[in-house]
Amino acid sequence: MILKVLPVGILSVNCSLLVDEESGQALVVDPGADAHKIIRELEHYQLVGIVATHGHIDHVGQVRTLKERFNAPFYLHPMDRFLINDPIWQGFERQIEANLPCPEPDIELKDKMEIKLGNTTLCIIHTPGHTPGLCCLYEEKSKILIAGDLLFRGGVGRWDLPGGDLNALRNSLRRIFSELEDDVLVICGHYEETTIGQERKFNPYLRQLL
Template sequence: MLKYEVIPVTPFAQNCSLIWCDETRQAALIDPGGEAPRLLAAIQAQGLVLTKILLTHGHLDHVGAAAELREQTGIAITGPHQEDAFWLDILPQQSQMFGFPHTPAFSPDSWLVEGDKVQLGNCELEVYFCPGHTPGHVILLSQSERLAWVGDVLFAGGIGRTDFPRGDHATLIRSITETLLPLGDDIVFIPGHGPSSTFGRERVSNPYLTQPVW
């Protein structure tokens, strides 16, 4: 069974998720935006072994601790989609713009594309390409647990911003309505910020989806 703990990090209260296979104790961090010592302490407290660092997109508050964690642990960084490479290249500028500690540019060890599978112990995550908030945004779905990690694509009652470079509102709405929602109303999703929800709840109540502006 796949288990998880949400650990808000950075001044933006970004939902970093520590996920693990409870049979093998293999763990991954999804979107480690900062506070690397705190994340490593959480792994140790659960008695887990970190085997993956997974990124949904290239914004600073989602990737800020990834390179530091890789350097300290030797664990590879996987994701996002290669279309977000330019965001990772300008991490120093992002950190300066938002008043974060200097964050050097880095490249992941491998990119993710639609249809990829990520194995974590005996658990599997499916990868879906969901651009719009950024051009290389991906989401991760556990079919067995009906759980999804959606980064900044969709929130409880909201959607991701599209006013950043290469963001596009119409593309984001299509990603949600044509990729996310068809996966099933019962799926619980963990967004990049704020509380979790379900695709079904957002489909009928999220004002950006019930009254979309294309």
């Protein structure tokens, strides 16, 4: 599998492109902004799905543009439906140039569900806390976790926005750190990537939460 991470928009959301080399099938995760940049990267592949790790508009802001262009199904956990057209803050949708309204999901994400891209399998892990429907994507062969805003390098997702829940966040982090090994690469929702091992050792929030 090829992984390409594109930081998009003023909030530097990490939009991930996952490509199965053999079949040329691609999945895009968190197309929050800069649709032209994402479309250019997708030129030589067949886009088979658009996934949002969660419903915050900085992560779903360009789902509509991609869906109209490629006609691929949109995947989202049903518990985050209430967020996809909620600007959270006054004028936020204009600031980040979100193309709203975001379409309703075509396929609902569920814990332990699998998404196939040719010979590549992505496993969905439902990890609520930052939002009720936040899901990670895990690819076992390359040991890559797309974590959305669950976890950051040296930080964790905030739990004070609508639908946020500290207890749920704690349980989700416990689950991720008990199920995944230290050498798993973590693509966070924003900013730098990290590994499970790096965060297990150095993340000050985890020390308090786990």
